[in-house]
Amino acid sequence: MAQPRILILGAPGAGKGTQSAKITDHFDIEHITTGDALRANKGIDISHLGLEYDTPGEYMDAGELVPDEVVNEIVDEALSQADGFVLDGYPRNLEQAEELESMTKLDLVLMLDVSEDELVHRLTGRRLDPETGDIYHVEYNPPEDDEVEERLVQRDDDTEETVKERLRVYRENTEPVIDHYEDAGALERVDGEQAPEQVWEDVRETIETTT
Ligand code: AP5
Numbered sequence: 368m369a370q371p372r373i374l375i376l377g378a379p380g381a382g383k384g385t386q387s388a389k390i391t392d393h394f395d396i397e398h399i400t401t402g403d404a405l406r407a408n409k410g411i412d413i414s415h416l417g418l419e420y421d422t423p424g425e426y427m428d429a430g431e432l433v434p435d436e437v438v439n440e441i442v443d444e445a446l447s448q449a450d451g452f453v454l455d456g457y458p459r460n461l462e463q464a465e466e467l468e469s470m471t472k473l474d475l476v477l478m479l480d481v482s483e484d485e486l487v488h489r490l491t492g493r494r495l496d497p498e499t500g501d502i503y504h505v506e507y508n509p510p511e512d513d514e515v516e517e518r519l520v521q522r523d524d525d526t527e528e529t530v531k532e533r534l535r536v537y538r539e540n541t542e543p544v545i546d547h548y549e550d551a552g553a554l555e556r557v558d559g560e561q562a563p564e565q566v567w568e569d570v571r572e573t574i575e576t577t578t
Contacts, residue, residue, distance in 0.1 A: 369452020377479035396451035430532030479559030
């Protein structure tokens with residue numbers, strides 16, 4: 368059987384990274400994430416584009432979208448090397464959705480539904496392990512190991528002010544993408560507000576029954 372090609376959608380903090388890690392482990396497919404790819408290239412010089420900022424990091428720290436030219440290239444390159452994948456963080460606007468259609472065919476578009484109050488709480492409490500990339504939350508999912516707890520860091524864009532801007536950008540740019548897939552009858556919704564393990568049960572079942 369061919370490996371599944373999955374798109375995971377949801378607001379900032381909906382649990383895309385958390386569930387993508389489980390999906391990639393279980394189904395043995397690639398995790399293609401524009402957020403991680405851009406964080407690894409925060410300082411690259413994009414001044415030749417003549418846009419507002421000169422590096423991806425400046426857009427990210429402001430909670431804005433990085434220009435399509437930069438992101439499209441990253442995704443195109445990653446998709447060309449993957450058989451099965453879960454794509455996380457792309458497309459974030461209708462132009463990117465159109466671009467994606469020319470790059471690959473998807474087997475499943477999965478949407479994690481979470482209310483806005485919960486999103487803010489999740490993002491401001493999120494912590495990352497810089498050594499493993501594992502995602503924690505100070506309240507919902509603290510690490511058991513003291514050594515891990517001591518080295519946890521907060522993402523630069525997880526401050527309350529930037530989180531609010533990211534949610535505004537999401538409503539303006541990415542909600543039309545959700546409507547686009549919904550109108551096409553291609554969207555499978557999962558209640559992302561349940562406990563992580565319950566969300567995973569629903570995600571796994573949806574993947575198994577639709578791909
Ligand atoms: P990106 O890294 O993609 O961030 P995001 O979409 O804002 O999503 P997050 O990573 O913040 O959240 P998540 O849904 O993965 O949640 P997580 O699993 O960590 O993008 C960052 C920036 O890069 C953008 O702002 C933009 O500048 C740029 N960018 C990226 N892609 C781009 C594109 N295509 N075009 C242009 N620019 C782009 O969970 C969050 C927290 O909640 C964690 O603490 C976790 O432990 C906890 N949690 C998870 N699930 C649950 C649960 N079920 N119950 C309780 N807690 C939970």
